Structures are given as structure tokens and as C-alpha cells.
Amino acid sequence: xxxxxxxxxxxxxxxxxxxxxxxxxxxxxxxxxxxxxxxxxxxxxxxxxxxxxxxxxxxxxxxxxxxxxxxxxxxxxxxxxxxxxxxxxxxxxxxxxxxxxxxxxxxxxxxxxxxxxxxxxxxxxxxxxxxxxxxxxxxxxxxxxxxxxxxxxxxxxxxxxxxxxxxxxxxxxxxxxxxxxxxxxxxxxxxxxxxxxxxxxxxxxxxxxxxxxxxxxxxxxxxxxxxxxxxxxxxxxxxxxxxxxxxxxxxxxxxxxxxxxxxxxx
Amino acid sequence: xxxxxxxxxxxxxxxxxxxxxxxxxxxxxxxxxxxxxxxxxxxxxxxxxxxxxxxxxxxxxxxxxxxxxxxxxxxxxxxxxxxxxxxxxxxxxxxxxxxxxxxxxxxxxxxxxxxxxxxxxxxxxxxxxxxxxxxxxxxxxxxxxxxxxxxxxxxxxxxxxxxxxxxxxxxxxxxxxxxxxxxxxxxxxxxxxxxxxxxxxxxxxxxxxxxxxxxxxxxxxxxxxxxxxxxxxxxxxxxxxxxxxxxxxxxxxxxxxxxxxxxxxxxxxxxxxxxxxxxxxxxxxxxxxxxx
Amino acid sequence: xxxxxxxxxxxxxxxxxxxxxxxxxxxxxxxxxxxxxxxxxxxxxxxxxxxxxxxxxxxxxxxxxxxxxxxxxxxxxxxxxxxxxxxxxxxxxxxxxxxxxxxxxxxxxxxxxxxxxxxxxxxxxxxxxxxxxxxxxxxxxxxxxxxxxxxxxxxxxxxxxxxxxxxxxxxxxxxxxxxxxxxxxxxxxxxxxxxxxxxxxxxxxxxxxxxxxxxxxxxxxxxxxxxxxxxxxxxxxxxxxxxxxxxxxxxxxxxxxxxxxxxxxxxxxxxxxxxxx
Numbered sequence: 158x159x160x161x162x163x164x165x166x167x168x169x170x171x172x173x174x175x176x177x178x179x180x181x182x183x184x185x186x187x188x189x190x191x192x193x194x195x196x197x198x199x200x201x202x203x204x205x206x207x208x209x210x211x212x213x214x215x216x217x218x219x220x221x222x223x224x225x226x227x228x229x230x231x232x233x234x235x236x237x238x239x240x241x242x243x244x245x246x247x248x249x250x251x252x253x254x255x256x257x258x259x260x261x262x263x264x265x266x267x268x269x270x271x272x273x274x275x276x277x278x279x280x281x282x283x284x285x286x287x288x289x290x291x292x293x294x295x296x297x298x299x300x301x302x303x304x305x306x307x308x309x310x311x312x313x314x315x316x317x318x319x320x321x322x323x324x325x326x327x328x329x330x331x332x333x334x335x336x337x338x339x340x341x342x343x344x345x346x347x348x349x350x351x352x353x354x355x356x357x358x359x360x361x362x363x364x365x366x367x368x369x370x371x372x373x374x375x376x377x378x379x380x381x382x383x384x385x386x387x388x389x390x391x392x393x394x395x396x397x398x399x400x401x402x403x404x405x406x407x408x409x410x411x412x413x414x415x416x417x418x419x420x421x422x423x
Numbered sequence: 424x425x426x427x428x429x430x431x432x433x434x435x436x437x438x439x440x441x442x443x444x445x446x447x448x449x450x451x452x453x454x455x456x457x458x459x460x461x462x463x464x465x466x467x468x469x470x471x472x473x474x475x476x477x478x479x480x481x482x483x484x485x486x487x488x489x490x491x492x493x494x495x496x497x498x499x500x501x502x503x504x505x506x507x508x509x510x511x512x513x514x515x516x517x518x519x520x521x522x523x524x525x526x527x528x529x530x531x532x533x534x535x536x537x538x539x540x541x542x543x544x545x546x547x548x549x550x551x552x553x554x555x556x557x558x559x560x561x562x563x564x565x566x567x568x569x570x571x572x573x574x575x576x577x578x579x580x581x582x583x584x585x586x587x588x589x590x591x592x593x594x595x596x597x598x599x600x601x602x603x604x605x606x607x608x609x610x611x612x613x614x615x616x617x618x619x620x621x622x623x624x625x626x627x628x629x630x631x632x633x634x635x636x637x638x639x640x641x642x643x644x645x646x647x648x649x650x651x652x653x654x655x656x657x658x659x660x661x662x663x664x665x666x667x668x669x670x671x672x673x674x675x676x677x678x679x680x681x682x683x684x685x686x687x688x689x690x691x692x693x694x695x696x697x698x699x700x701x702x703x704x705x706x707x708x709x710x711x712x713x714x715x
Numbered sequence: 716x717x718x719x720x721x722x723x724x725x726x727x728x729x730x731x732x733x734x735x736x737x738x739x740x741x742x743x744x745x746x747x748x749x750x751x752x753x754x755x756x757x758x759x760x761x762x763x764x765x766x767x768x769x770x771x772x773x774x775x776x777x778x779x780x781x782x783x784x785x786x787x788x789x790x791x792x793x794x795x796x797x798x799x800x801x802x803x804x805x806x807x808x809x810x811x812x813x814x815x816x817x818x819x820x821x822x823x824x825x826x827x828x829x830x831x832x833x834x835x836x837x838x839x840x841x842x843x844x845x846x847x848x849x850x851x852x853x854x855x856x857x858x859x860x861x862x863x864x865x866x867x868x869x870x871x872x873x874x875x876x877x878x879x880x881x882x883x884x885x886x887x888x889x890x891x892x893x894x895x896x897x898x899x900x901x902x903x904x905x906x907x908x909x910x911x912x913x914x915x916x917x918x919x920x921x922x923x924x925x926x927x928x929x930x931x932x933x934x935x936x937x938x939x940x941x942x943x944x945x946x947x948x949x950x951x952x953x954x955x956x957x958x959x960x961x962x963x964x965x966x967x968x969x970x971x972x973x974x975x976x977x978x979x980x981x982x983x984x985x986x987x988x989x990x991x992x
Contacts, residue, residue: 288810290810290811318810319808322807322809322810322851325850325852326804326851326852330521333516333517334521334522336476336481336514336516337514337516337521337522338522339481339509340479340481340509340513340584341509341534341535342506342510342535342536342539342587343538344506358524359534362524363521366524367521371802371804371805374800374802374805374806375806375808377764377769377800378805378806378808379818380769381767381769381793382798382806382808382818382866383790383794383819383822383870385790385822388822390821390824391824391826392821392827393813393814393820393821393827393830393831395827466887467885468855573755574755600883601755602951603912603951603952603953603954604949604951605755607948629886674959675956678956678957678978678982681978681982682985685982685983685985685986686989687985687989696956696959696960697963699960700960700963700964703964703985704969706990707969707988708988708989
């Protein structure tokens with residue numbers, strides 16, 4: 158659990174930390190969209206430069222970002238190998254039965270790997286620098302036009318924020334239950350698949366039962382505090398779009414437009 | 424062979440080696456003797472819970488060694504061979520009713536021994552014995568543990584650990600959240616286990632009266648360090664020192680301190696109401712007794 | 716007039732044969748602190764939930780601040796009653812301390828500026844202002860209960876119900892929250908109804924109601940209730956130390972007063988008996 162950095166929030170006061178979550182969400186989505194337009198050296202150079210500047214602006218050491226890539230290492234290797242061996246066309250460097258390494262295969266593997274890394278890193282910037290709750294707020298705010306279509310945006314947002322609120326609590330609980338069962342002689346991670354599945358039951362059942370009891374308590378407490386589903390509520394937490402958001406946003410729009418322009422010019 | 428537990432210069436770091444490493448234990452040296460009743464006291468967050476997870480090698484020291492019986496554990500010990508220790512040292516965690524999962528009370532109690540290779544029918548016999556030992560009514564054994572009251576569920580959980588037939592029983596605040604009757608019954612059970620089943624007891628508690636009434640050795644934890652250990656009498660002799668760690672005195676000792684201000688004298692300081700009454704009586708004038 | 720009036724209240728859980736609350740009637744005067752005690756499973760918590768309409772009673776009438784509890788009035792009544800529950804984690808719904816305090820106000824559609832003022836005010840009252848941006852995972856149980864209390868204060872209720880609010884806390888957390896409640900009760904003129912096993916909490920009350928098997932078996936001031944000595948255990952209360960000591964002395968042949976004495980008066984009494992030779 159310790160080494161699992163992907164999707165984790167790292168507190169800080171950097172330029173990026175202070176940005177409005179809506180700005181960060183929209184910029185990340187735009188970036189991911191434009192990654193698929195990048196197709197040559199110059200476009201990738203712009204994308205990489207933009208990413209590097211963003212990473213630096215988080216004031217989080219680059220090493221921590223790279224560690225975030227570790228859990229996805231095998232997935233990346235796998236994708237790259239598929240591309241290398243099954244990508245066809247161009248000069249054939251090596252062939253063995255239906256497996257071949259071709260020029261086009263290598264190029265597309267390189268492209269895929271590059272896109273993969275860029276997309277992961279830009280999402281990591283978002284999660285490292287933004288509290289999960291702020292992301293939820295941002296999503297709610299971005300979805301708010303859907304309210305006109307009677308889409309229950311506020312209820313969904315509350316559910317999301319409650320879920321996020323209880324993630325640490327449930328993780329804690331899972332650990333306690335695992336310790337208790339380990340003390341009763343359960344060997345996690347030992348034996349074959351069947352054995353392993355059997356060891357999950359003594360964790361999942363208590364975890365589920367406790368979560369259910371918790372949910373009953375929480376809904377009672379919420380009702381006692383005046384919560385009625387579907388009723389209008391005011392909002393304590395509000396997002397504020399600031400100059401830094403506008404500036405960052407413009408930088409992104411210009412850089413990303415440049416990528417598209419370069420692509421169609423060359 | 425009787426199991427005794429020795430900590431030698433134990434340090435423990437959570438998330439060791441990461442930028443978020445936090446030291447939870449610092450230079451712990453202690454010994455838990457077979458047959459003893461050791462109380463561990465200290466504020467929430469003082470390292471008590473981390474400490475007890477070393478007692479059955481759920482955690483391994485980051486540096487230093489923990490010796491449990493004839494096994495010595497250090498940072499390099501492989502996880503594979505730790506299981507037998509869990510049978511020697513049983514831990515009842517806080518709110519242990521949260522670990523129940525089986526269809527029936529009996530099956531849940533039998534779960535532990537089965538993990539150690541005890542055949543099903545033997546485990547069931549053992550489970551029944553332990554259920555009766557902790558005071559569960561026989562009519563409850565075929566019921567789902569989730570249908571029981573909170574106090575009964577806690578007994579089921581304790582029986583589930585006892586079924587491992589450990590030599591050392593560790594209890595982390597076993598009375599938390601119970602009503603006074605439930606608390607009293609659980610503490611009576613614990614002392615009964617120590618005397619009748621020859622168990623070594625390690626009790627984590629915030630109840631100084633329980634420490635005074637039952638323990639023969641006390642370990643005081645603060646900020647991840649063991650700041651003092653000794654007999655309850657030695658530990659409770661310095662009220663100001665305890666106060667500096669936000670810890671209180673047993674009721675009898677606290678009350679005796681009030682009586683000292685009223686001119687009474689005590690030597691040694693009483694720890695229980697019986698000790699207090701014994702010392703108080705000779706200091707009272709005759710008329711008091713005559714009516715008795 | 717009584718701020719809480721309960722007449723012939725009964726409640727049965729659908730999966731049970733016996734009444735959890737059995738024909739209970741009582742009045743609580745505005746500004747009073749009343750403790751309801753009883754061992755686990757005696758019906759105490761059911762009673763608390765009935766009082767703010769979290770479950771509809773099968774029989775009986777509950778009147779809060781002159782308003783009879785019904786499906787139509789339940790939301791108005793909840794404006795007047797704040798409740799703190801047992802488990803510190805399961806009532807903390809906000810992502811941060813400040814968010815949690817604001818939750819009740821958001822439900823009442825209080826505007827944002829007023830919310831900000833009242834969040835600050837309420838957190839100051841419970842001495843948690845420095846923690847307003849903290850997440851619940853980084854708070855102790857006692858701190859979470861203080862935040863819950865702040866959430867109640869923020870909606871300015873007339874009545875505070877504590878449903879075993881200190882039972883999961885360590886002694887220090889328990890002491891601190893009890894002090895805070897005592898102060899708030901006086902400053903804000905609250906009526907307090909506390910459901911408890913804690914002897915110190917019960918001792919803070921003006922009156923104690925003892926419930927067993929769903930009905931009241933006794934109602935008196937704390938001193939009279941505490942004079943029951945070891946029988947208190949069956950009522951879901953600890954025996955006060957002064958009573959334990961008196962018992963120990965009387966078994967050694969000393970004639971002890973039958974009425975309850977708190978520790979201070981027991982010291983005084985013993986002082987008069989001290990032989991001066």
C-alpha cells in the first residue's frame with residue numbers, strides 16, 4: 158500500500174495546487190484529447206514541454222511522479238510488446254513465424270508508449286495536486302448545466318463526496334480486520350487461487366457487514382441533521398476562478414492549438 | 424515450554440523508506456514474563472497498538488529484535504514462518520466483534536484452530552468448550568453471530584481467539600463501548616482466564632482502576648517510547664508524573680490523596696478501595712466502629 | 716411549560732415480540748439536563764430516535780416545544796433539536812471539519828455568508844477553530860465529537876440530545892467533551908437530554924430517568940439514584956467511588972450514612988471521624 162502513489166493527493170501550496178479544480182479538469186481533458194493528435198517530433202516536443210512545465214509547477218519532486226508510473230509498468234511493457242510484434246508494415250528487421258519486428262511496429266510502439274506516459278503523468282498531476290473532494294466539486298460544477306435536464310447532479314456529488322470521505326475509514330477497517338484474521342491463523346497470499354479466494358471471505362464479510370451498519374448510522378445522522386434527498390440545499394464550499402486559472406488556461410489553449418496546427422501544417 | 428516475550432531495542436517505522444515514514448516505536452526494551460498480568464497504558468496515539476502488533480509478529484521491528492519464546496524476529500525475518508507464533512500469542516483487538524463472519528457462532532469460534540490444521544470435529548468440540556468458558560449460553564451456538572447483542576458478539580470474538588489455545592492472551596481495550604455490567608463481566612472473565620487457564624495476560628486499557636485491581640506489571644507508553652515500567656504501586660506513586668502524560672490515578676489512590684489533605688496518612692498509597700479501607704479504619708475514632 | 720412532553724409512548728421493532736419502548740411518559744422542563752440511564756438493550760436509544768421522529772412511534776404523543784410530532788411537523792421539530800450520536804465516525808459526513816459543521820445549515824438553505832460566520836462561531840465554541848481544514852481521518856474520536864457538537868450549535872437548537880455521545884471516547888476525550896457540553900448548556904440556554912452509562916455525565920444532570928425493558932422504573936435526582944450503591948450496575952451505571960468505599964468500610968464494621976455522598980462530602984465526613992490521638 159505504501160508504494161502505491163497513483164491517484165494519491167500530495168498536500169502543497171504550489172501554483173498548480175492552488176488552481177481551480179475545474180481549470181485543472183478541463184486542461185487535463187484537453188491535453189489528453191490533443192495527445193492523440195500528436196504524431197511527429199515537434200508535436201511531441203510541445204506536449205512534453207507543456208507537461209514538464211506543469212510538473213515543475215507542482216513543486217513535487219519528479220521522482221515521486223516516476224514512482225507513480227511503477228504500478229503501471231507491466232501494462233506499459235505489455236502494450237509496447239503487442240505493438241512491436243504485431244504492428245506490420247515498413248522494413249522488416251526480424252521475423253519468426255507470424256511474429257515480426259517491423260519499422261512501423263517499432264514506431265507505433267514508441268508512439269503508444271509516449272502517449273501512455275504523457276496521459277498518465279498529466280492525470281497524476283491532477284490527482285497529486287487536487288484533493289479528491291475538490292475534484293468531486295469540480296465535476297459537480299462542470300456537470301451543473303445537466304440540472305436543467307433534471308439530472309440529480311447535487312445528489313450524485315454528495316454521494317461521491319461521502320464515498321471519498323469514507324475511503325480512509327474503510328481502508329483502516331480493512332486493515333484491522335486483516336490483522337484480526339491473520340492473528341487467527343489466516344495466511345494471506347499463500348497457497349493456490351482456491352486457497353486465496355477462501356481467505357478473502359473472512360475479510361469481505363465483516364467489511365461488508367460493518368460498512369452496511371455504518372451506512373445505516375450515517376443515513377440516520379444525516380436525516381437527524383435535516384438532510385432530505387431531493388430538497389434544495391445551499392453550498393458551503395464554493396469554487397473560485399482566479400487570474401492564475403485564466404493564465405494557465407490560456408497557456409494550455411495556445412500550446413495545444415500549436416500542436417494541432419503543427420500536425421496539419423507538416 | 425512457557426512463552427516469554429522480550430523486546431530488545433525495538434524501533435518501528437510506518438512506511439519505512441518512503442518520504443512519508445513515521446516513527447511509531449523508539450528503542451523499546453521490555454520483558455513479559457510467563458503467567459504475568461501486564462497492563463499497557465498511555466494516551467491514544469502513544470504507540471500501544473503498534474506495540475501489541477509486534478507481540479505475534481503482525482509487524483516486524485524496523486530495527487532491534489523481538490523474542491517470542493524460542494523465536495527471534497528482526498527486520499529480516501521471512502513472513503512464511505511466523506504463523507506458529509500466532510497460535511502462541513492470541514490477540515483480541517479493539518471491537519473484536521468486527522471480525523466475525525461465519526454462519527454460526529460455533530463455526531466462527533472454530534475458524535482459528537482450523538487454520539492451524541485442527542480437524543473440523545475436533546475444532547468444533549474445542550469451540551464449544553471455549554464458548555461455554557466465556558459464558559455464552561449453549562442455545563446461542565447455532566445462531567448467526569450477527570443476531571447477538573454487542574456484548575455477546577464480543578464474547579464470541581474472545582472465544583475465537585481462546586480456541587487457538589494460546590499461552591499469551593493480548594486484549595486491546597476489551598471493555599470499550601460496553602455498559603458497566605458488560606465491562607465488569609469481561610474483566611472477571613479475563614482474571615478467571617489468567618488464574619484458571621494459566622494464561623499470560625497483556626491488557627491495553629485506559630481504566631486505571633482495572634490496572635490497580637488486576638495487573639502485576641505496568642508499561643507506560645508515550646510518543647512511541649516506553650517511558651516507565653514497574654509494579655502498579657511504583658507507577659501510581661507519582662501522580663504529577665502521570666498527569667504530565669495525561670494519565671490519571673486509580674480512584675482509591677486519587678481519593679487517598681484527598682484524604683491526606685484532610686490529615687490522614689497512608690503507607691504505602693492504597694490502590695484499591697479495600698486497601699484504602701484497611702488503612703483508613705485504624706485512623707478513625709472509636710465511635711465510628713462501635714455502631715458497626 | 717415542559718419543552719419535551721411524552722405521553723404513553725410505545726414502540727416495537729418489526730422483528731421482535733416485545734416492546735422496545737413500553738408505555739413511557741415523561742416531561743422535561745426547558746433548561747433542564749435530564750439523563751436517561753439503563754443497561755444496553757433497555758430501550759434508551761430507541762427512545763432518543765423516536766423523539767426526533769427518526770422512527771414513527773406506534774402509540775403515544777410526543778410534543779416538542781409546543782408542537783406535536785407528526786409527519787408534517789417532523790422537519791420543523793428537527794430545527795429545534797440537535798443530536799450527537801455514539802460513533803464519532805458515523806456522523807461525520809463532511810470532507811473537512813468546516814464542511815461537516817456546515818452540513819446542517821446547507822440542508823436548511825442558509826446562505827453562504829451566514830454559514831461562514833456560524834461555522835467560525837460554532838468551532839470557536841468547541842475549541843476546534845484551528846482544525847477547520849482538517850480531514851476526519853486526522854482527528855481523534857474526542858475531536859470528532861466536538862465537531863459534531865459544533866454542527867449542532869451552528870443550527871442554534873433549543874434541545875441537545877446526546878445518544879451515548881461519550882461512550883467510545885478515551886477518558887480524556889470524555890472529560891473534555893463533558894466540560895464543553897456543560898459550558899454550552901449554560902451559555903446557550905440549552906435543554907439537554909443525555910442517554911448515557913457514564914457516571915460523570917449522569918452526575919451532571921438535574922434528574923435521572925432509569926429505564927429497563929422499555930419502561931421507566933425510577934426517576935429522581937442524581938444523589939438519590941446514586942445511593943443505590945452496587946444495584947447501579949444493573950441500571951447501566953457504574954458505582955461511584957464514594958459508594959464503593961462506603962461499602963468496603965461498612966463490611967469492616969463501620970457505620971456509614973445511608974444517603975449518597977459525593978467524594979467531597981465523604982472526605983468531610985471521614986475528617987470528623989478521624990481520631991486525633
